[in-house]
Amino acid sequence: MKQKSIYVGSENPAKIIAVESVFTESTVYPQDVPSLVSAQPLSDEETLEGAINRAKACAAREDGVLGIGLEGGVMEFHNQVFICNWGALVDETGELYIAAGARFPLPEVFKQPLREGQELGDLMDQYTNKQNARKKEGAVGIFTDGQVTRDQMFSHVLHILKGQYQLSKKARS
């Protein structure tokens, strides 16, 4: 039997597939909600904030649903640009859970265009000469030679969110 409805703050198939693969007992509804951060977040803080804003906007849409936000961004560390990923879940009581995903260094040539405000998705498409990597394997898929795709990477984040939520639900009952 299907249980909770889950509102996910994105229409990107890589994110939706990830949520469906982890919350198999739920019905998943993609939502067009604002992240309220820049299209290309440039720090862990901004990326996490985008994920939380998406999750909160989703949870506010209907009583009793779970709201989920997933956000990709980049951040600088040890003089390199890293991809970073964050997820947030707001449960039916309004409690917030957060989790971070994989990070790895991007090519040096991406640093300046990213600093100037270009989106990683667009840079990836130019770099690979392909369209819409962000909706498929993602930068993580391309730079790991397919070992980890974007939906798989987000699945890991979602398992961590789901586990924290389950534990808190058990403690409440």
Ligand SMILES: O=P(O)(O)OP(=O)(O)OP(=O)(O)OC[C@H]1O[C@@H](n2cnc3c(O)ncnc32)[C@H](O)[C@@H]1O
């Ligand atoms: O529709 P939404 O949910 O916004 O999906 P998105 O692909 O734009 O994803 P994010 O906003 O979370 O990511 C912010 C930016 O970083 C890019 N990005 C992040 N991770 C990526 C990846 O693994 N592969 C390609 N682009 C990625 C993405 O294309 C955006 O330009």
Ligand SMILES: [Mg+2]
């Ligand atoms: Mg986006």
